[in-house]
Amino acid sequence: MARYDKGHRDTTRRHILDVASSQFRESGIAAIGLAGIMAEAGLTNGAFYTHFASKEDLVRAVLLDALERRAQKHKDNLANGLALETTIRDYLSPGHRDRAASGCPTAALVSEIARHPKATRDAFTGKTCDIIALMAAQMPDGSAAERRRRAISVYATMVGALQLSRAVNDRLLSEEILENAVEAALALANGCARGSRVGVPVRP
Amino acid sequence: MARYDKGHRDTTRRHILDVASSQFRESGIAAIGLAGIMAEAGLTNGAFYTHFASKEDLVRAVLLDALERRAQKHKDNLANGLALETTIRDYLSPGHRDRAASGCPTAALVSEIARHPKATRDAFTGKTCDIIALMAAQMPDGSAAERRRRAISVYATMVGALQLSRAVNDRLLSEEILENAVEAALALANGCARGSRVGVPVRP
DNA sequence: TGTACATCAGTGAACGCGCGTTCACTGATGTAC
DNA sequence: TGTACATCAGTGAACGCGCGTTCACTGATGTAC
Numbered sequence: 001m002a003r004y005d006k007g008h009r010d011t012t013r014r015h016i017l018d019v020a021s022s023q024f025r026e027s028g029i030a031a032i033g034l035a036g037i038m039a040e041a042g043l044t045n046g047a048f049y050t051h052f053a054s055k056e057d058l059v060r061a062v063l064l065d066a067l068e069r070r071a072q073k074h075k076d077n078l079a080n081g082l083a084l085e086t087t088i089r090d091y092l093s094p095g096h097r098d099r100a101a102s103g104c105p106t107a108a109l110v111s112e113i114a115r116h117p118k119a120t121r122d123a124f125t126g127k128t129c130d131i132i133a134l135m136a137a138q139m140p141d142g143s144a145a146e147r148r149r150r151a152i153s154v155y156a157t158m159v160g161a162l163q164l165s166r167a168v169n170d171r172l173l174s175e176e177i178l179e180n181a182v183e184a185a186l187a188l189a190n191g192c193a194r195g196s197r198v199g200v201p202v203r204p
Numbered sequence: 205m206a207r208y209d210k211g212h213r214d215t216t217r218r219h220i221l222d223v224a225s226s227q228f229r230e231s232g233i234a235a236i237g238l239a240g241i242m243a244e245a246g247l248t249n250g251a252f253y254t255h256f257a258s259k260e261d262l263v264r265a266v267l268l269d270a271l272e273r274r275a276q277k278h279k280d281n282l283a284n285g286l287a288l289e290t291t292i293r294d295y296l297s298p299g300h301r302d303r304a305a306s307g308c309p310t311a312a313l314v315s316e317i318a319r320h321p322k323a324t325r326d327a328f329t330g331k332t333c334d335i336i337a338l339m340a341a342q343m344p345d346g347s348a349a350e351r352r353r354r355a356i357s358v359y360a361t362m363v364g365a366l367q368l369s370r371a372v373n374d375r376l377l378s379e380e381i382l383e384n385a386v387e388a389a390l391a392l393a394n395g396c397a398r399g400s401r402v403g404v405p406v407r408p
Numbered sequence: 409t410g411t412a413c414a415t416c417a418g419t420g421a422a423c424g425c426g427c428g429t430t431c432a433c434t435g436a437t438g439t440a441c
Numbered sequence: 442t443g444t445a446c447a448t449c450a451g452t453g454a455a456c457g458c459g460c461g462t463t464c465a466c467t468g469a470t471g472t473a474c
Contacts, residue, residue: 008449028316030234035428043451050449054429110315110368111311114371121372124371124372125371153384155368156385157361161357163367164359167318167328168325173333176356177360183397212416238462247417249462250419252461259460
C-alpha cells in the first residue's frame with residue numbers, strides 16, 4: 001500500500017483550488033494571501049508550489065474552474081428545459097447576494113480580472129464567451145444573432161445589479177436593485193431592446 | 205508673507221485626493237500603497253497622516269469626492285437639457301472603457317467597496333442614491349416611482365457592461381458588449397420592462 | 409526692539425507585519441540489481 | 442533476499458520586499474511680552 005492513495009495529489013490540488021476559489025470570491029484576489037489559503041486547506045506554505053507555479057497560476061486555475069462550473073450549471077438548466085427566468089431569479093436573489101464565496105466569480109472578481117495579465121484575462125474571456133453562448137441558447141425566441149445580443153445585455157444587467165446590491169449598505173435599496181434588475185433582465189430576454197429609442201415613441 | 209500660501213494645505217490635500225482617486229480607479233484599492241500615492245503627489249510618506257487619519261479615511265474621502273463629481277455631471281446634463289441617451293452613450297464608450305483612472309468610480313471599485321467597513325459603504329450608498337435620483341430625473345417619461353425603477357435597471361446595466369467590456373481580452377467582444385448594452389439601456393430607459401415576461405407573449 | 413516660544417506643513421527613518429517565493433530537508437514507499 | 446538509491450508529497454524556516462503607521466525632528470513663520 002502506497003503512503004498516499006492513488007489520486008491523492010489530485011485531491012489535494014482540488015482542495016487548494018476550492019479553498020482559494022471561496023476566499024477569492026469572498027474577499028478579492030489582492031486581499032487574500034497564499035499562507036491563509038494553505039492554512040485553511042490544512043497544509044504548509046511550501047506545499048503550494050508543488051501544485052501551482054505561482055499565485056497568478058492559481059488565479060487562472062480558479063477562474064477556469066469556477067467559470068466552467070457556472071457554464072455547466074447553464075448547460076444543465078438548458079438540458080432540463082428550465083426557463084431562463086429561473087436562472088435570472090436565482091442569480092438576482094438575496095441568497096446569491098449574501099453568499100459571494102460560492103457565487104458567480106464574474107460578479108465577485110470582474111474588475112480585478114481586468115487588471116490581471118493576459119493569460120488570466122484570456123481564460124476569463126474564453127469562459128465568458130461560453131456562458132454568453134449558453135445563455136443565448138436559453139432565450140425564448142429570436143434568430144441566433146438576436147439571441148446572442150439579448151444574452152449579452154441580460155448578463156451585463158445581472159452582473160452589474162448583483163454587485164450594486166452587495167455594495168450598498170441599505171437593505172431596502174439592495175432588494176430594490178435586485179427586484180428591478182429581475183424585471184429588466186426578463187424584459188431584455190424577451191427582446192424588448194430592438195428598435196427602442198429614448199424620446200422616440202414606440203410605433204404600434 | 206507666510207511660508208505657505210493661504211489655502212496651501214487645502215491644495216495639497218486636494219492633490220493627494222486626486223492622485224489617489226486616479227490610482228485607485230486604475231489599479232484597485234488593495235493593490236495601491238500609500239507610499240506610491242505620496243511619491244506621485246511629490247511628498248514623503250509621513251505627510252500623509254497630517255491630511256488623513258488612515259488609508260480607509262482616504263478611501264472614504266476619494267469615494268465621496270469622485271462620486272460627487274459624477275453626480276455633478278448628471279446635474280449639469282439635466283440642467284442643460286441633455287438627453288439621457290448622451291449620458292448612456294458616453295458611459296458605454298470605448299473612451300470610458302479605456303480610461304478607468306478618470307472614469308466611473310463605481311464601475312472600477314464596486315466589488316471592493318462591498319468588502320470595506322461600514323463608514324465607507326455608507327458613503328458609497330448615499331452617493332449612489334443621489335446618482336439614481338438624478339438618472340431618474342433624466343428619464344423621458346413615467347411616474348416618479350416608474351422613473352426610479354428604470355434608473356436602477358439602466359444603471360445596473362451600464363455598470364455591469366462597462367466592467368465586462370474592460371475584463372474581456374477580445375476587442376470585438378468588448379465592443380459588442382458596449383454596443384448591445386447601449387441598446388438595452390436605451391430600451392430600459394424607454395420603459396420596456398413593465399409587464400414583460402419571458403415565455404408569456406406581450407399583450408397588444 | 410529683542411527674544412522666547414508656538415505653529416504649520418512637512419521630512420525621512422524606523423516600526424512590526426505579512427506578502428510571494430525558495431529551499432534544504434523528511435520519511436514513507438517503490439525500484440534496480 | 443538484502444541494500445542502495447529514486448520518487449513522492451509535503452514540512453517549516455528563511456529570503457527580500459513593500460505595506461500601513463509612527464515619531465523625532467526641521468525650518469520658516471507668527472505671536473507674546
